[in-house]
Amino acid sequence: MTEPATLAEICVAACADTWIDAGEVLAAPIGVLPTIGARLAKLTSAPDLVLTDGEALLMAQLPPLGSSGLTAGVIEGWMPYRRVFDVVASGRRRVMMGASQIDRYGNQNISRIGKDWQRPRAQLIGVRGAPGNTVNHTTNYWVPNHSPRAFVESVDFVSGVGHDRARADRHRAGRFHDVRVVVTNLAVLDFATPDGSMRLRSVHPGITVDAVLAATGFPLDTSAVAETRMPSDEELRLIRTVIDPAGQRDREIR
Amino acid sequence: MTPEQVAARIEDGMTIGIGGWGSRRKPMSIVRALLRTDVKDLTVVSYGGPDVGLLCRAGKLRKLVYGFVSLDSISLDPNFRQARESGAVEVAEYDEGMLLAGLQAAAQRLPFMPIRAGLGSDVLTSNPHLRLVQSPYGDDEVVAVPPLHLDVAIVHLNAADEFGNGQYLGPDPYFDDRYCMAADQAYVSCERIVDTADLLKDAPVQSLLISRMYVTGVVESPYGAHFTSCPPEYGRDESFQRHYVDSAQDPARWRDFAATFLAGDEAAYRAAVEAFANGAAS
DSSP states (O other): OOOOOOHHHHHHHHHHHTTTTOOSSEEEEOSHHHHHHHHHHHHTTOTTOBOBSSSSEEEEEOOSTTOOTTTSSEEEEEOOHHHHHHHHHHTOEEEEEOOSEEOTTOOEEOSEESSOTTSOSEEOSOOTTHHHHHHHSEEEEEESSOSTTTBOSSOSSOSBOOHHHHHHTTTTTTSSOEEEEEEESSEEEEOOSTTOOOEEEEEOTTOOHHHHHHTOSSOOBOTTOEEOOOOOHHHHHIIIIIIOTTOTHHHHOO | OOHHHHHHTOOTTOEEEEOSBTTBSOOHHHHHHHHTSOOOOEEEEEEESHHHHHHHHTTOEEEEEEEEEOOSSSSOOHHHHHHHHTTOOEEEEOOHHHHHHHHHHHHTTOSOEEESTTTTSHHHHHOTTOEEEEOTTSSOEEEEEOOOOEEEEEEEEEEEOTTOOEEOOSSOOTTHHHHHHTEEEEEEEEEEEOOGGGTTSSSOGGGEEEOGGGOSEEEEOTTTTTTSBBTTTBOOOHHHHHHHHHHHTSHHHHHHHIIIIISSOHHHHHHHHHHHHHHHHO
């Protein structure tokens, strides 16, 4: 008898589903739940994914979460940061990043909060690879705290490029732009609307559409909302015993 | 050379490139020596970690050219945050790939390096000096990253010979060779200086990352990357990094931290770190 799925495990399965059609590309999940999701996808629906140990080693078989590929698993290649940049530019990569702020067109901010760019109210980590990722290959987002603070009408600094800017600059920023899905602790959202604005694709079991709308700082298209699927027993077994036996997923959300 | 001798080559207003990545294999002993000088108004180019935080806290930085500042296992560096939120440090924030493109343009004496990263983002809006360039072969238009020319590069490796042939033994070289090639003067600190003939005793030739052609001076500095990681010799000192972060949140505790760890030379630093580790263990 399998214990019922936790919210974290439902989110893991939703993250895993974003990799199904990725094919043989470098998977770059940032953060604990996206990492478990990508590893679950590799073991189930997306076996061709190319995954690292979190640092510079490509792993045919992954060590448990948090371990270096030098200590366990099977190494199949070398992917130091200099090669990552080459892969980004080639397009053979897909990322799932975080977002401190995200707006209705999927513009993402991880740089700074506040409109005074030279003296921000809160300095964050910096744009990292978000500008390059979003104009080169498929990008999805994971937001563990779906709230009006994260889902804002307009982000303070565009790190990752959204659909409005990509469409307005179709031959430059838009050429390889492909921002698709946002998975949160409440719901799965996408941009499958005529103007590329955000749509509520599914709510997690037990979450109402109204709760998602209340936690979102802009209107959402709610014309076709499903319920997020539950992970299968086999997926739960893989998450619990193979990928994340130490239970890191439960520290990110409950 | 000693870390102090390298620090003495660094002058007010210079542009300094610092190797490593986040809280990984940073040339910390040279950074610490720099904290003890009266140098100011530096421009630093870095995939930033505690190197940036420490230099900000000591008031050494005028400007930072960066893609992120992070301590890896701890997402943000509080010293960097304070410097930015008080308006003390100016920034040119680039995408990570753009930073490398700028180093390569400088290393190859090119006027710019083309890259798609930056298009459509506020990296372009916030850096009005950045220009786009039209392809001479078609209608594609991309970002032209200008050279990030460095007056001085500092990096930390696992080993080197006395001539500056530098070797990394961990999984990732980061961009330490590119920093050295983009600089007028490059200084390599290392865990140990070995005879040239011994460099490949237990390592493949591909581990020889940096050629003496690009190196001005070599410093033997065991634990010179502490508290950042330097595999395979040592991992990140997580409990010390936590102590650094906790101390940075409070002025009185920072005075203690600076007096204990940053006032003396490397021998004093290592003794203080050892005492901290024994205290933390007991």
